Amino acid sequence: MGNLKTDEIASVLREEIGRFESGIDVREVGRVLEVGDGIARVWGLSGVMAGEMVEFPGGITGLAFNLEENSVGVIILGDYLKVTEGDEVKSTGRLLSVPVGDAVIGRVLDPLGNPLDGKGPVVTAHRRPVETLAPGVAERSPVREPMQTGIKAVDAMTPIGRGQRELIIGDRKTGKTAIGIDAIINQKNSGVKCFYVAVGQKDSSVAVAIDTLRKHGAMDYTTVIVSGASTAAPLQYIAPYSGTAMAEHFMYNGQHALIVYDDLSKQATAYRQLSLLMRRPPGREAYPGDVFYAHSRLLERSAKLSKELGGGSLTSLPIIETLEGEVSAYIPTNVISITDGQIYLQPDLFFAGQRPAMNVGISVSRVGGAAQTKAMKKVAGGLRLDLASFRELEAFAQLGTDLDAATQQRLDRGYRMVELLKQGQYAPMDVVDQVLSIYAGTRGHLDDVKREEVADWEKGFLTFVRDQVPELRAAIVQSNELSAESERQLEAAIAEFKRQRAAQGSGEARQLAGAR
Amino acid sequence: MMHASQEHSTQATPRLNVGAERVAKVYAQAIIEAADRNHCRREVLDELASIVRDVLPAAPKARAVFASPRVTPEEKAAIIDRMAKGRVLPTTLHTLQVLARHDRLGIIAEVVAAAERLSDTLDGRRQAVFTTAVPLDAAEQERIVSAVSKSLALTLAPTFVVDPAVLGGLVVRVDDTVYDQSVATSLVRLGGQLKQRSIRAIQNGEFKWEI
Numbered sequence: 001m002g003n004l005k006t007d008e009i010a011s012v013l014r015e016e017i018g019r020f021e022s023g024i025d026v027r028e029v030g031r032v033l034e035v036g037d038g039i040a041r042v043w044g045l046s047g048v049m050a051g052e053m054v055e056f057p058g059g060i061t062g063l064a065f066n067l068e069e070n071s072v073g074v075i076i077l078g079d080y081l082k083v084t085e086g087d088e089v090k091s092t093g094r095l096l097s098v099p100v101g102d103a104v105i106g107r108v109l110d111p112l113g114n115p116l117d118g119k120g121p122v123v124t125a126h127r128r129p130v131e132t133l134a135p136g137v138a139e140r141s142p143v144r145e146p147m148q149t150g151i152k153a154v155d156a157m158t159p160i161g162r163g164q165r166e167l168i169i170g171d172r173k174t175g176k177t178a179i180g181i182d183a184i185i186n187q188k189n190s191g192v193k194c195f196y197v198a199v200g201q202k203d204s205s206v207a208v209a210i211d212t213l214r215k216h217g218a219m220d221y222t223t224v225i226v227s228g229a230s231t232a233a234p235l236q237y238i239a240p241y242s243g244t245a246m247a248e249h250f251m252y253n254g255q256h257a258l259i260v261y262d263d264l265s266k267q268a269t270a271y272r273q274l275s276l277l278m279r280r281p282p283g284r285e286a287y288p289g290d291v292f293y294a295h296s297r298l299l300e301r302s303a304k305l306s307k308e309l310g311g312g313s314l315t316s317l318p319i320i321e322t323l324e325g326e327v328s329a330y331i332p333t334n335v336i337s338i339t340d341g342q343i344y345l346q347p348d349l350f351f352a353g354q355r356p357a358m359n360v361g362i363s364v365s366r367v368g369g370a371a372q373t374k375a376m377k378k379v380a381g382g383l384r385l386d387l388a389s390f391r392e393l394e395a396f397a398q399l400g401t402d403l404d405a406a407t408q409q410r411l412d413r414g415y416r417m418v419e420l421l422k423q424g425q426y427a428p429m430d431v432v433d434q435v436l437s438i439y440a441g442t443r444g445h446l447d448d449v450k451r452e453e454v455a456d457w458e459k460g461f462l463t464f465v466r467d468q469v470p471e472l473r474a475a476i477v478q479s480n481e482l483s484a485e486s487e488r489q490l491e492a493a494i495a496e497f498k499r500q501r502a503a504q505g506s507g508e509a510r511q512l513a514g515a516r
Numbered sequence: 517m518m519h520a521s522q523e524h525s526t527q528a529t530p531r532l533n534v535g536a537e538r539v540a541k542v543y544a545q546a547i548i549e550a551a552d553r554n555h556c557r558r559e560v561l562d563e564l565a566s567i568v569r570d571v572l573p574a575a576p577k578a579r580a581v582f583a584s585p586r587v588t589p590e591e592k593a594a595i596i597d598r599m600a601k602g603r604v605l606p607t608t609l610h611t612l613q614v615l616a617r618h619d620r621l622g623i624i625a626e627v628v629a630a631a632e633r634l635s636d637t638l639d640g641r642r643q644a645v646f647t648t649a650v651p652l653d654a655a656e657q658e659r660i661v662s663a664v665s666k667s668l669a670l671t672l673a674p675t676f677v678v679d680p681a682v683l684g685g686l687v688v689r690v691d692d693t694v695y696d697q698s699v700a701t702s703l704v705r706l707g708g709q710l711k712q713r714s715i716r717a718i719q720n721g722e723f724k725w726e727i
Contacts, residue, residue, distance in 0.1 A: 009714065012722070016713045020706050025696040029689075033532055043532050044692045070538050123719050 028091040032056075033071060035083045038232035039277045042072045048091045051131060055090045056083045061112070063096055063234070066278045073278045075234035077112060097127040098242045100249035105193060108210060108224045111239040113246075116226055128245040130238060134300035141306045143340075146371040147258065147315045150186030150428020151179060153358050153421045156380035156438055157387070158343055161371025162192075162256055162313035163304025167335055169320045169327065170345030174357050176319045178425050179343065180260035181209055183317060185216045186428035187258060192315075193250045194222040195259040197243035199236050200266025203228040216426060229266075236270035244301050247314050251303070254310030259302070263319035264295060268331045285330045292334045299338050341365035354422060361388040373431060375482040379439040383417070386442075390414030409447070416446040419454035432476050433462050436490070439482070445494050457501070464497045536623040537630070543620065544630035548638065551607050561635060563608045564628045567600075572624075583622035592616040636673055644672040647679050647687040647698075664688055664695075 030044030040062065048054065054062045054074055060083060066073030076083060077096075098113035103124035108117035115122055143161035160166045160183075168176045184194040196213070198206045206226050213219050223246060227239035240261050247257040261267070268291055275288035283289045295318075302316040320335050325346070327336065336342055341364045343356075350357035363384075369377070390410065397403060397411060420441040423429065437458050440446055449457045465473055472489045476482060482490075551560040572579050581587050581595065593616040600609050615621050636643060646652075646660060661674045668690065684699035 008722075012713060012717055013710055016710055017706065020702075020709065023697075025694075025701050025705065027694050027696065028692050029694050030692060031532075033534060041534075043534065046692045070534050070541075121715065121719075 030054075030072060030089045030091075032083060032085055032087040032089060035076070035080060035085060037273070037277050038076050038080050038234045039065070039274065040074045040076055040080070040083060040089075042074050042089050043070070045072045045089060045091055048072055049095075051095055053092045053094050053096050055092055057087050058082055061096070062089070063238070064091075065274070066280070075237070075274055076232065077234050077238065078232075080232060096130045096238070096242075098130055098245050099124045099126065100128045100246050101126040104223045104246050105221060106219050106223070108226060110231075111225060111227050111235050111242045113242065126249065128249055130241045130245050131297075132245065132248065132301070134297065135303045135305060135309075139306055139309055140303050141311070143304050143313075143367045143371055145256075145304075145313070146368075146373060146431075147183075147192070147256075148186055148190070148428075148431050149179065149183040150430075151182055151356060152423055152429060152434050152438065153356050153360070154179065154183075154343060155372075155431060155434055156376060156421075157358075157360055157384040158341060158363050158365035159368035159372040159376070160315065160317075160341075160365060161304070161368045162315050163302065164341070164365070164367055164371070165299045165302050165316045165318065165339040166365060166368070167318050167320060167339040167342035168345070169322060169332060169336070169342050170357070171322055171325055171347050174345035174347050174350045175355060175425075176321070176345055177205070177209065177262055179345075179356060180262060180317050180319060181212060182426060182428050183258065184213060184222055184260065185218045185426060187221065188217060190256075192221070192256045192258050193247070194218065195225065195243050195247045195257065196222060197225045197227075197240050197259065197261050199227050199239045199261065199263060200229050200270065201226075201262060203230065212426060233270040233273040236267060237274055240264065240267055240298050244298060244314075244316075248301060251305060251312040251314040252310070254312045256313045256315075258315045258317070261298075261316065261318040263321050264298075264335060265321045265331050268294070287330060291331070292338075295331075295335055296338050299335075340367045354418060355425070356423065360384050361391060373435075373480040375435045375476055375480060376431065376438075378482050379435050379442055383438065383442060387414065387417060387421075390417070412447055413441075413444060415451050416449065416454055417441050419451055420446065420458060422455065432473055435476060435482065436462060436465055436473075439490060440494055445498075460501065461494070461497050464500070465493055468496075469493045533623075533626070536626045539620065540623055540626035540630040541634075543615065543627045544634045546614075547607075547611050547627070547631050548634055550610070554605075554607050556605055556607060557635060559605055560607045560611070561628070561631060563604050564611065564624075564631065567612075568625050568628045582616075582624070585619070589617050589619045592619070592621055596621075639671070641671040641673050642690050643675070644670075645675045645677055645689040647677045647682055647689070649678070649680050649682050649684050649698075651678050652676065660686065 028045060028047050030042040033041045033043050042054075045054065045064070048064045048067070050064060050067055052064045054064055056062060056076070060076060060078040062074040062076045064072050065075045074089070099122045101124045103122050104113070107115060107119065107122060109122065110116055113122055143163045145162040147160045147162045147164065148155055149160060154160065158166065168179050170176050180196065184196060187194055196209065198209070206224070206228060210219070210224055213222055213224070225239055225243040225246070227235045243259055243261070247259045250257040268287060271291060271294055272287050276282060276286065280288045299316060299318060302314045304313040305311055318335060318339065320332050322329065322332055327333070327344070344359045344363045345357045346359045347357070349359065390413075393407065393411060394414065397407070403411070420437055440458070440461060446454055446457065469489065472486060472493060475486050547560065547564075548557060551557040582592060593613050596609070596612045596616050600612060612621075615624060615627065620627070633643065644664070646657075652660070657674070657676060661672055665672050670690065672690070682698035682700050683703075685697045685702070687698050688695045
């Protein structure tokens with residue numbers, strides 16, 4: 001254990017005291033009338049702006065939330081138990097801001113940018129206001145580049161583009177967070193900075209998520225903003241905005257960022273609590289009238305910027321938890337209408353072993369198609385509709401037994417595609433591998449493979465391509481396209497793989513027979 | 517230090533009733549306008565102030581009667597008539613009767629205070645609280661008030677408060693704005709700056725570690 005040289009410290013302090021100028025401290029003040037549940041009513045502060053930061057004794061900050069005729073409603077961002085009636089409140093003349101830049105990467109922070117990971121203060125000169133206006137129409141350009149999640153089902157059927165907002169919606173325990181975490185893990189070598197905003201989550205689940213990210217090397221480019229279930233409602237309410245501010249910094253500097261809001265239904269609940277305590281009139285489901293605006297102004301900040309502004313992007317994956325599959329509740333419909341598509345996860349699919357438990361019939365991506373690579377577009381073109389019609393056919397086939405050959409064949413193809421789209425957690429897949437497997441599935445090369453062997457076949461095939469026809473992979477990686485030449489090579493590779501697999505199978509059988 | 521000054525500010529202003537303050541403002545506005553029409557604002561305000569300051573404390577039961585919902589507004593108006601008719605200006609009497617009829621006699625103190633504030637504002641005068649660590653003599657008080665009035669370009673209605681917690685220097689509060697040149701606040705600021713400077717120095721590796 002080392003010691004600091006005290007004389008050095010003393011000299012620094014002496015110098016600082018020498019330079020100290022005792023100017024007049026001018027401040028606008030008010031007095032706390034009542035305090036509780038994370039909010040305070042303050043008498044005075046007559047010149048305070050809406051959304052301005054105010055300071056309570058002991059350095060606790062608050063946010064002017066309601067400006068009334070005689071008092072100001074303040075939400076307290078910190079330990080409200082330390083604020084007492086009669087305390088002096090100072091206005092600061094500043095809007096709430098958070099530290100941004102490379103210093104926040106790899107950190108676990110609270111919504112004010114204070115470290116929660118015990119790795120010391122966040123050292124950065126850059127700060128950004130938490131609430132900013134979203135870029136306007138002239139500052140945007142259409143979504144074109146893909147944001148690969150590494151999940152076959154998502155990248156093939158509901159592709160996400162950089163700058164898109166894709167909602168992940170489903171009941172509890174259907175794998176919503178898993179999709180967000182997988183998408184973050186998949187950004188490893190893409191240069192995309194990731195932000196995971198945990199709002200109202202159990203601290204234990206957040207700890208698991210952070211641990212997972214760390215284990216997969218994702219914390220090197222990820223910031224986690226935590227406002228757990230035990231933190232006060234004001235912090236839960238601002239957490240998504242401060243996470244967005246941190247992510248925007250990269251977007252406005254020509255880089256790409258991905259932000260996962262986990263989840264916005266809890267944020268809406270926190271906002272409802274604040275609004276009711278502030279005596280704002282309740283509306284549907286007791287949410288305040290501007291809860292739509294709370295989400296729309298947040299999600300509008302995700303954008304793909306124009307070339308003149310550097311062409312950076314911010315992609316967001318908001319998560320909404322539904323109750324008993326009720327997507328027509330207030331908050332789900334709001335967020336569905338704001339976002340550019342949704343991935344709908346269903347518990348019955350989840351428990352039937354199909355993971356990710358995505359219902360392809362009602363999951364859509366409204367802008368991502370333009371962002372898909374040409375190769376993927378070619379192989380996965382009609383996949384979503386085919387799968388949706390397979391689901392219908394499957395339900396129908398359960399009624400009768402007599403099926404004509406064509407229908408039976410469509411069913412067989414569908415079963416194999418469903419098998420092929422199953423994917424383990426934390427195992428994101430390269431887009432080229434996805435193209436290769438989906439090609440094999442949609443072109444019927446798996447029709448003669450047993451359903452339970454599909455996963456094994458896929459694994460073997462991808463290894464085969466990697467090891468024995470690397471030039472095919474290289475060609476697709478380079479052109480992002482599946483040219484006629486590549487397609488021919490791929491057909492040949494599949495035939496060769498099947499031959500080897502059959503030979504290996506019969507070899508094994510012979511060995512077994514010999515051993516007997 | 518910070519804590520002591522908070523306690524002080526709590527003592528200086530008693531518990532607020534926001535609802536009453538809001539209602540009081542409306543009555544204050546009406547009183548000022550009525551008195552101005554009869555050119556007797558100062559007199560009316562002085563009479564009302566003396567009722568709140570001298571009459572009510574002398575008769576504690578009167579205050580209870582005025583605040584009680586069990587006494588009807590008509591009875592209260594009758595009491596006002598017996599008590600004040602012929603002794604005060606007509607505008608003052610009417611004010612009291614209006615308050616009685618609307619059952620607002622309970623907040624008469626707030627109404628009068630609001631009327632005083634409004635009158636000051638209309639005259640371009642602002643209430644200012646000067647806080648010092650030691651009592652000032654009259655000459656010092658005058659010098660300080662004139663200097664502050666000049667630099668803020670305001671006419672001030674000063675109140676002087678002694679609070680040892682400011683240690684030295686002067687704190688002036690005009691409405692919600694505090695001009696603070698006290699030793700206590702300077703020390704707090706210096707402390708914060710030293711802490712910041714030390715953190716910066718440690719982060720930049722300016723200090724060597726002795727091992």
